[in-house]
Amino acid sequence: MKNRTLFSSFAAFVLALIAPMSASAQTKPNIVFIYADDMGYGDVQCLNPQRGKIKTPSMDMLASEGMLFTDAHTTSSVCTPSRYGLLTGRYNWRTQLQTGVLWGYSEPLIAADRLTVGGLLQQNGYETAMIGKWHLGMTMPTTNGVLPVGRKPKTLNIVWDGKIQNGPTTRGFDYYYGISASLDMAPYVYIENDRFDGEIPQDGKSSTAEGFTRDGVLPEFGRRAAQYISQRDDDKPFFLYVPLNSPHTPIVPTKEWVGKSGLGKYGDFQMQTDATIGQIVDAIDAAGLKQNTLVIVSSDNGCSKAAGIPQLQKQGHYPSAQFRGSKADLWDGGHRVPFIVRWPARVQAGSRCDQTICMTDFMATCADIVNAKLPADAAEDSVSFLPALDSKPIVSTRAGIVNHSISGHFAYRQGKWKLMLAKGSGGWSAPNENAAKNSTQKAQLYDMDADPGETNNLYESRPEVAERLLKQLESDVQGGRSTKGPMAKNDVENIVLWKNQTRRSK
Incomplete structure (x- = not known):
């Protein structure tokens, strides 16, 4: 009985030692x-x-x-x-x-x-x-x-x-x-x-x-x-x-x-x-x-x-x-x-x-x-x-997110606003960029909360929003990063933002 008690005490001691190790491994x-x-x-x-x-x-x-x-x-x-x-x-x-x-x-x-x-x-x-x-x-x-x-x-x-x-x-x-x-x-x-x-x-x-x-x-x-x-x-x-x-x-x-x-x-x-x-x-x-x-x-x-x-x-x-x-x-x-x-x-x-x-x-x-x-x-x-x-707000140093199409056209999303530097879909859906090349609209701006189907282009009526998003996009491109940190470099010197126009970002 005494030996069994000693063994049990020793086993408990060993388990106590390895428990933190097991818990640590399981946290990942x-x-x-x-x-x-x-x-x-x-x-x-x-x-x-x-x-x-x-x-x-x-x-x-x-x-x-x-x-x-x-x-x-x-x-x-x-x-x-x-x-x-x-x-x-x-x-x-x-x-x-x-x-x-x-x-x-x-x-x-x-x-x-x-x-x-x-x-x-x-x-x-x-x-x-x-x-x-x-x-x-x-x-x-x-x-x-x-x-x-x-x-x-x-x-x-x-x-x-x-x-x-x-x-x-x-x-x-x-x-x-x-x-x-x-x-x-x-x-x-x-x-x-x-x-x-x-x-x-x-x-x-x-x-x-x-x-x-x-x-x-x-x-x-x-x-x-x-x-x-x-x-x-x-x-x-x-x-x-x-x-x-x-x-x-x-x-x-x-x-x-x-x-x-x-x-x-x-x-x-x-x-x-x-x-x-x-x-x-x-x-x-x-x-x-x-x-x-x-x-x-x-x-x-x-x-x-x-x-x-x-x-x-x-x-x-x-x-x-x-x-x-x-x-x-x-x-x-x-x-x-x-x-x-x-x-x-x-x-x-x-x-x-x-x-x-x-x-x-x-x-x-x-x-x-x-x-x-x-x-x-x-x-x-x-x-x-x-x-x-954890159902908590995401804490971000990034102002918004950038999206890119198959033809290299850019879009920028910040909150409810979305700016598209394209005249058409930027991709395969009609009208594509070739079909929309003669369109008078320079770009597209949508309120994604009110218009998730992207049917009402506000680019002309809300120029201040479009310009704000464009400046942020240019900053994210030029800085080599979109999050807080030291200046980084892109792998290419010139990245063309406006594929349908002459305006460029370096």
Whole structure:
């Protein structure tokens, strides 16, 4: 009995010693960021209950267990630049990429010495992994040192058993499995860490590795993400970034999902996307990690015209909900996106946030969560939205947020006001810039509280507001940063603000 008492006392002593260590480890949440591709604000049922006809039970459930953001924006209305902003906390137009997107064989956009969210979390004790679509460039091994160019090069010079340089594992991720870009641009081959998981013939007749199928990519990403989560333990927090390939083109729901929505293949693919998100969330819950895992679900831009928006609207489904425009545009339908957060240990179930946030803010938020100080030369456009998760006002040194279209046109949002330095959509929706080039209106100004559909242009009637927003935009561009801190430099000397005029910002 005496020995048992001594053992119990010793065990209690040991537990008392290690308890603070365990508590300390548990204070850092696991972080899972699921980034859909071309999913519109109105494609999520709980964000668009009146004009949304696609069933999204997984995301609706996630929102009911967490917080729904109604005014979240990507930095750009197309893929590559919005991903750059998310992972670096810096606006994409500060780089050499002023318009458009990268291709599947493109060189990396993120500089080797730039801190990313993954790198930040690595420095603070996290295991980091990415499973999905990269679309930020990497240096692939070639026979002559020259990378193929374009959406689908006619000939290839890739060394398929060679080592890939400057990929995700050199930009903050311990592990990577995925594809280099979208499924409508070559190459169609999986990559694991810094090696190809397959080979494509060099004759240009095919751009697809043996066994690779486009409709198999989404299920593979979901399976691998769930598997990664199931293999984690409690010793070390993890960050998992899952940029999906859907519902971006090609719109390829698997056989079991075809016809499920009653709205055509886009609706089917969106339902499958929702189910994949549910699969990943279920893996978190099954692993007993629900309470202290921060889950975020969002999209890299609005719904694409390739979804067949007019036909969807005829059937009662509005992918941009009450907002004007879609992917590639400066109107809100191009960059206002779903943003759902679940973190039971901190976020109140069924809560809602109407404060404006930008995708660049993810990095400062992660720094805030792990109590890390960001270096002066990182996350220049990032503001922590952590207070919003506690239903408090976001404290910001940034005056507003900047949005960018596929053609490089700029918009500036501050409070209820939005200034667009474009005559038309700035993107693909009518009227685009070419169609609107003879318009007498120089720019557009909208009161987003009174006019969320951006139908009443106040640029001529409220010149004082337009001028104030323009000056702030010019300051944010010229200073190399939009948050408080030392002057920073853009990667390019001249950034053209007025694409339709001669006025420039340096």
